[in-house]
Amino acid sequence: MRTPHGALLLLFIVACLRGAYSGGGWSRFTSIISFGDSYADTGNLIMWADPVLPGLLLKNLPYGETFFGHPTGRATDGRLVLDFIAEALGLPSMPPYLARGSNFSAGVNFAVVGAPALNLTYLQGLNLTVNPPINSSLHDQLVWFQKLKPSLCNGQGTDCFGSSLFVMGEFGGNDYISFLLSNRTVEQARPYVPQIVDSISRGLERLVQHGAKYIVVADIFPIGCLPAALTKLASPNKVEYDRHGCLKSVNRLGRYHNSLLRQQIKMLRYKYPHTKIIAAEYYKPFLAFLDMPGDFGLNSSTTLLTCCGAGGPPYNYDFNAGCGLPDVKACADTSQALQWDGFHLTESAYRAIADGWLHGPYADPPILHIAR
Numbered sequence: 546m547r548t549p550h551g552a553l554l555l556l557f558i559v560a561c562l563r564g565a566y567s568g569g570g571w572s573r574f575t576s577i578i579s580f581g582d583s584y585a586d587t588g589n590l591i592m593w594a595d596p597v598l599p600g601l602l603l604k605n606l607p608y609g610e611t612f613f614g615h616p617t618g619r620a621t622d623g624r625l626v627l628d629f630i631a632e633a634l635g636l637p638s639m640p641p642y643l644a645r646g647s648n649f650s651a652g653v654n655f656a657v658v659g660a661p662a663l664n665l666t667y668l669q670g671l672n673l674t675v676n677p678p679i680n681s682s683l684h685d686q687l688v689w690f691q692k693l694k695p696s697l698c699n700g701q702g703t704d705c706f707g708s709s710l711f712v713m714g715e716f717g718g719n720d721y722i723s724f725l726l727s728n729r730t731v732e733q734a735r736p737y738v739p740q741i742v743d744s745i746s747r748g749l750e751r752l753v754q755h756g757a758k759y760i761v762v763a764d765i766f767p768i769g770c771l772p773a774a775l776t777k778l779a780s781p782n783k784v785e786y787d788r789h790g791c792l793k794s795v796n797r798l799g800r801y802h803n804s805l806l807r808q809q810i811k812m813l814r815y816k817y818p819h820t821k822i823i824a825a826e827y828y829k830p831f832l833a834f835l836d837m838p839g840d841f842g843l844n845s846s847t848t849l850l851t852c853c854g855a856g857g858p859p860y861n862y863d864f865n866a867g868c869g870l871p872d873v874k875a876c877a878d879t880s881q882a883l884q885w886d887g888f889h890l891t892e893s894a895y896r897a898i899a900d901g902w903l904h905g906p907y908a909d910p911p912i913l914h915i916a917r
């Protein structure tokens with residue numbers, strides 16, 4: 546009697562694996578709707594760029610070289626966290642909203658490289674340099690969503706988003722980077738944290754009001770570990786660095802943002818018990834990469850060095866020699882690199898983060914726990 550049971554069990558496992566890898570049918574999600582910045586953009590900025598933002602380096606190789614073989618508008622060598630999430634749910638990669646004529650029935654991506662949580666007019670009113678200087682903020686992306694909603698919901702009534710997975714973020718990273726690149730101090734940025742988190746929280750409420758039932762909310766990276774920040778704010782004073790070599794004060798700002806965001810998520814879960822809000826993390830896995838690079842197949846001697854950059858150690862980052870310029874080359878083995886271009890991570894890192902969002906421990910609850 547053992548053999549048939551064993552055979553049945555095997556068949557069952559095979560069926561599950563097929564369900565998981567060939568996609569379709571097993572998951573409750575039939576679409577993904579994404580809002581965010583360069584950690585999520587799958588092509589909006591490069592479509593926006595022509596002809597108003599000439600010289601965008603993101604349009605050049607080696608961006609995209611690893612998986613696609615050509616630049617796609619993703620700010621990395623290959624795929625983003627969202628691409629791996631979509632794949633695991635058996636869904637296609639989300640087309641960018643600006644790709645007119647796309648079929649958005651299995652998802653749409655509103656994320657734009659550089660998008661802040663606060664709007665352009667407001668940030669520029671604070672005399673901050675916003676790059677690129679376009680109206681792509683969280684609020685602007687929600688306006689796009691509202692415009693598209695009638696066609697997304699065509700004939701589906703009020704439960705139009707019952708099987709959609711919304712992904713919000715990250716947002717906030719670009720607001721803080723605007724402060725730092727405009728020569729403001731961390732102390733000058735800190736009073737804006739509640740306002741930035743509030744803007745994300747209000748965005749989440751808007752999605753709930755539009756009928757979102759499942760929303761993933763991402764926290765922000767440890768910006769003090771990014772080569773661009775490390776180069777811009779380089780200090781001879783060793784006490785400003787933590788044991789990873791990251792800038793303590795910048796990361797403290799990030800943790801403050803993330804703790805306020807977690808409080809808001811708690812409050813929203815209480816206020817909207819019929820919407821499942823998943824708290825997803827970029828911050829913690831990044832620190833795990835620095836702590837135990839070998840566990841993720843990363844080279845421990847290059848975790849703070851830009852793969853696609855110039856200038857050599859300690860960060861291989863030069864503001865005047867950005868990735869995408871003809872003379873700037875990518876490192877030989879991108880799969881062992883953590884940092885891609887000074888602001889963004891490699892596909893290897895994004896794959897590991899996606900894994901933590903799908904299965905835990907970097908999402909609460911893990912996405913696959915609610916997908917069935």
Ligand SMILES: *[C@@H]1O[C@H](CO)[C@@H](O)[C@H](O)[C@H]1NC(C)=O
Pocket residue numbers: 648649650651
């Ligand atoms: C859009 O894609 C869905 C499957 O994702 C398909 O069922 C539908 O027919 C497509 N619509 C058009 C107009 O191609």
Ligand SMILES: *[C@@H]1O[C@H](CO)[C@@H](O)[C@H](O)[C@H]1NC(C)=O
Pocket residue numbers: 663664666667684
């Ligand atoms: C921009 O943000 C400010 C501050 O939150 C707000 O008062 C203003 O109405 C916003 N402007 C636009 C055009 O959204």
Ligand SMILES: *[C@@H]1O[C@H](CO)[C@@H](O)[C@H](O)[C@H]1NC(C)=O
Pocket residue numbers: 670671672
């Ligand atoms: C921005 O700069 C202008 C001109 O230098 C100045 O008048 C204004 O007070 C500044 N605004 C803020 C918020 O710093």
Ligand SMILES: *[C@@H]1O[C@H](CO)[C@@H](O)[C@H](O)[C@H]1NC(C)=O
Pocket residue numbers: 665666678679680
């Ligand atoms: C952004 O939006 C504001 C408010 O709608 C507008 O005044 C401004 O001209 C826009 N800026 C750009 C660069 O499109």
Ligand SMILES: *[C@@H]1O[C@H](CO)[C@@H](O)[C@H](O)[C@H]1NC(C)=O
Pocket residue numbers: 674726727728
């Ligand atoms: C910040 O300071 C640097 C060095 O002093 C200067 O070159 C740069 O133009 C300044 N940037 C802004 C946005 O003020």
Ligand SMILES: *[C@@H]1O[C@H](CO)[C@@H](O)[C@H](O)[C@H]1NC(C)=O
Pocket residue numbers: 844845846847881
């Ligand atoms: C890790 O990177 C260093 C510096 O680029 C290189 O010398 C070394 O060979 C790399 N290690 C492995 C295992 O590839």
